[in-house]
Amino acid sequence: MDDALRAAVGPPTLEDVARVAGVSRATVSRVVNGTRNVDPRIQDTVRQAIATTGYALNRAARSLVTRRTGNIALVVSGAGADAESFSAGVFTDPFFGRVAAGVVKFLRTQGVHPVLMLAETDDARADVLAYVRHGNADGALIVSTHAEDPLPALFIDAGAHAVLFARPARPLPISYVDLAHHTGAALAADHLAGRGRRRIATITGPLDVPASQDRLTGFRDAMSRHGYPYIPIAEGDFRQDGGELAMERLLAEHPHLDGVFAANDLMAQGALLTLHNHGRRVPDDVAVVGFDDSSAAVASRPQLTTVRQPVELMAAEMARLLLARIENPEQPPRSTIFEPTLVVRQSA
Amino acid sequence: MDDALRAAVGPPTLEDVARVAGVSRATVSRVVNGTRNVDPRIQDTVRQAIATTGYALNRAARSLVTRRTGNIALVVSGAGADAESFSAGVFTDPFFGRVAAGVVKFLRTQGVHPVLMLAETDDARADVLAYVRHGNADGALIVSTHAEDPLPALFIDAGAHAVLFARPARPLPISYVDLAHHTGAALAADHLAGRGRRRIATITGPLDVPASQDRLTGFRDAMSRHGYPYIPIAEGDFRQDGGELAMERLLAEHPHLDGVFAANDLMAQGALLTLHNHGRRVPDDVAVVGFDDSSAAVASRPQLTTVRQPVELMAAEMARLLLARIENPEQPPRSTIFEPTLVVRQSA
DNA sequence: ATGAAAGCGCTAACAA
DNA sequence: TTGTTAGCGCTTTCAT
Numbered sequence: 150m151d152d153a154l155r156a157a158v159g160p161p162t163l164e165d166v167a168r169v170a171g172v173s174r175a176t177v178s179r180v181v182n183g184t185r186n187v188d189p190r191i192q193d194t195v196r197q198a199i200a201t202t203g204y205a206l207n208r209a210a211r212s213l214v215t216r217r218t219g220n221i222a223l224v225v226s227g228a229g230a231d232a233e234s235f236s237a238g239v240f241t242d243p244f245f246g247r248v249a250a251g252v253v254k255f256l257r258t259q260g261v262h263p264v265l266m267l268a269e270t271d272d273a274r275a276d277v278l279a280y281v282r283h284g285n286a287d288g289a290l291i292v293s294t295h296a297e298d299p300l301p302a303l304f305i306d307a308g309a310h311a312v313l314f315a316r317p318a319r320p321l322p323i324s325y326v327d328l329a330h331h332t333g334a335a336l337a338a339d340h341l342a343g344r345g346r347r348r349i350a351t352i353t354g355p356l357d358v359p360a361s362q363d364r365l366t367g368f369r370d371a372m373s374r375h376g377y378p379y380i381p382i383a384e385g386d387f388r389q390d391g392g393e394l395a396m397e398r399l400l401a402e403h404p405h406l407d408g409v410f411a412a413n414d415l416m417a418q419g420a421l422l423t424l425h426n427h428g429r430r431v432p433d434d435v436a437v438v439g440f441d442d443s444s445a446a447v448a449s450r451p452q453l454t455t456v457r458q459p460v461e462l463m464a465a466e467m468a469r470l471l472l473a474r475i476e477n478p479e480q481p482p483r484s485t486i487f488e489p490t491l492v493v494r495q496s497a
Numbered sequence: 498m499d500d501a502l503r504a505a506v507g508p509p510t511l512e513d514v515a516r517v518a519g520v521s522r523a524t525v526s527r528v529v530n531g532t533r534n535v536d537p538r539i540q541d542t543v544r545q546a547i548a549t550t551g552y553a554l555n556r557a558a559r560s561l562v563t564r565r566t567g568n569i570a571l572v573v574s575g576a577g578a579d580a581e582s583f584s585a586g587v588f589t590d591p592f593f594g595r596v597a598a599g600v601v602k603f604l605r606t607q608g609v610h611p612v613l614m615l616a617e618t619d620d621a622r623a624d625v626l627a628y629v630r631h632g633n634a635d636g637a638l639i640v641s642t643h644a645e646d647p648l649p650a651l652f653i654d655a656g657a658h659a660v661l662f663a664r665p666a667r668p669l670p671i672s673y674v675d676l677a678h679h680t681g682a683a684l685a686a687d688h689l690a691g692r693g694r695r696r697i698a699t700i701t702g703p704l705d706v707p708a709s710q711d712r713l714t715g716f717r718d719a720m721s722r723h724g725y726p727y728i729p730i731a732e733g734d735f736r737q738d739g740g741e742l743a744m745e746r747l748l749a750e751h752p753h754l755d756g757v758f759a760a761n762d763l764m765a766q767g768a769l770l771t772l773h774n775h776g777r778r779v780p781d782d783v784a785v786v787g788f789d790d791s792s793a794a795v796a797s798r799p800q801l802t803t804v805r806q807p808v809e810l811m812a813a814e815m816a817r818l819l820l821a822r823i824e825n826p827e828q829p830p831r832s833t834i835f836e837p838t839l840v841v842r843q844s845a
Numbered sequence: 846a847t848g849a850a851a852g853c854g855c856t857a858a859c860a861a
Numbered sequence: 862t863t864g865t866t867a868g869c870g871c872t873t874t875c876a877t
Contacts (some may be wrong), residue, residue, distance in 0.1 A: 173862090205630075208632075208633050209632070209853085210856090212869090239594075241598075243589045267601050267605070277606070450774075461718045510869095521847065522848085558870030561872090
């Protein structure tokens with residue numbers, strides 16, 4: 150009778166479980182939260198009661214008192230250039246998909262959930278910041294698409310928790326994960342040199358992005374170790390079109406080149422297209438090495454030899470760093486740098 | 498003094514705003530929620546106070562009383578085939594990125610936030626269902642990657658709100674958005690026939706997926722209207738590899754074909770590669786039409802003539818349908834079917 | 846049109 | 862080890 154009434158009223162609460170188990174709300178709460186200091190036999194009783202009532206935690210209620218939500222913001226942030234096309238483009242980039250996959254898979258082992266947010270305008274950035282500042286998420290995972298993204302600084306100023314994917318353009322007291330780009334580029338250089346290539350050029354990413362710079366200097370350093378002090382370069386934009394155009398320029402100025410290192414796979418794919426249009430066979434005439442090991446690497450023909458960036462692992466680590474920070478806010482910013490590996494396929 | 502104390506204590510609450518504005522909590526709440534019956538002058542005062550205090554709503558507290566979270570689950574659900582590779586692949590598909598973009602952009606106009614979830618195993622599905630059943634999200638947007646996804650039925654049985662992207666394989670009392678695939682395929686057929694192609698074949702998607710079937714029958718119907726009752730087909734898997742292989746088979750059996758309709762752009766891209774390997778020029782020797790107008794359509798060379806699916810709009814509508822359902826749970830399931838358009842580029 | 850007050854479900858002192 | 866109790870910040874009757 151009483152039970153029937155309750156059933157109609159809503160989902161079971163701690164109170165219901167307590168009544169069924171014949172204990173207090175507090176004890177049930179302790180069991181639910183895995184606190185010690187609860188008699189094993191009572192624990193069993195409580196668990197029984199939880200099962201029979203079909204109890205599930207109300208996160209809003211918990212959140213109200215603990216001031217934790219169990220949610221974190223997964224933010225894709227841009228410099229605010231062309232806001233309209235931004236969202237379409239960024240989510241379509243296979244890179245972001247890998248980040249999302251890595252984050253989701255790690256977070257669910259922790260019972261934490263990612264809230265997807267876009268921060269492509271000043272207003273949107275303010276919203277994101279307000280959202281986490283006001284406790285609607287416990288922190289933010291920020292993936293910036295541009296070098297001068299103001300969002301990380303906003304988070305720092307507000308004292309809100311955040312972890313970045315990739316080192317910020319200017320030093321900031323904030324945690325991030327990144328790749329040893331220098332090492333990765335050296336892997337590419339060694340491979341190209343090892344295949345006997347002598348006239349080697351490189352297509353860089355946008356040079357205001359730290360990763361682009363690091364890949365370029367890493368490549369140059371390694372090549373000069375191999376005895377090639379001068380490396381022709383063409384700046385790209387990390388997109389396929391940019392790769393095509395850059396390759397055109399390189400070919401115009403250096404028609405006899407026999408090796409190219411592109412700073413990401415999308416541009417390498419573009420380079421492949423241009424080379425093909427110019428009748429160059431890959432890898433016979435020109436060897437091409439990409440960077441990332443994204444889906445583009447296996448989608449292109451020939452498939453790309455490329456420097457693998459373990460994006461999913463990096464994303465998981467980013468989430469781990471954030472949760473650690475939330476757990477222990479005193480802890481200073483920490484960063485993790487991952488080591489790249491070379492994946493040899495057909496293009497070089 | 499009192500203010501300084503408060504500032505150290507935490508973010509401003511309704512109470513703080515009320516004190517500053519010299520009104521009661523209830524009045525501030527009414528202003529915040531846009532309720533009528535508040536004196537315009539008092540509204541102004543309150544808004545002032547909100548601004549000066551930097552007040553922002555605590556969603557957990559609201560959620561506790563309204564039993565709404567303002568969050569919805571954005572679920573990518575698979576049949577559970579190979580759970581491991583699933584997440585990597587699905588988020589990398591440009592299709593999912595477009596859905597996410599459309600959903601995020603629409604939801605933020607409504608002050609609602611999407612929580613990203615993966616449902617690739619039975620356990621994960623149970624988690625997702627429990628999550629929304631227990632009020633941690635107000636409903637779910639489900640994007641299934643396979644025909645026999647059990648998740649929609651689970652939601653229906655549990656009485657939880659959900660809207661699907663694409664009609665389910667077997668009829669279900671649930672809202673969804675979809676495309677007029679039949680019409681889209683006819684667009685492709687008309688275009689191919691209009692270009693004077695006579696020996697036309699098609700690469701289909703997995704034939705247990707409704708969309709694949711609809712595109713196939715739509716294509717056949719239109720072609721027979723053009724006087725071609727027989728159309729060779731090869732079944733693909735909606736991925737590039739599958740397109741390559743299907744094209745191989747088609748070419749082996751019908752070496753003289755001069756037109757191909759692929760049921761999505763990824764497979765069309767694969768077909769392009771195979772055709773190229775066999776020395777066929779596109780569109781001169783063989784015209785190719787894709788489907789989706791995804792990023793692959795502009796990334797391939799030649800760029801694809803394709804049937805455009807307005808995925809972002811469809812995703813936004815999906816979110817709109819869900820919010821409407823949450824607002825008014827009595828309302829029966831509703832579906833919206835979008836019209837495709839033909840985008841003519843270079844491949845046909 | 847406004848205010849007073851109850852209470853949403855939970856956690857965390859504090860007592861016992 | 863367990864129970865009692867006081868809120869967390871908000872919405873929402875019910876009075877006024």
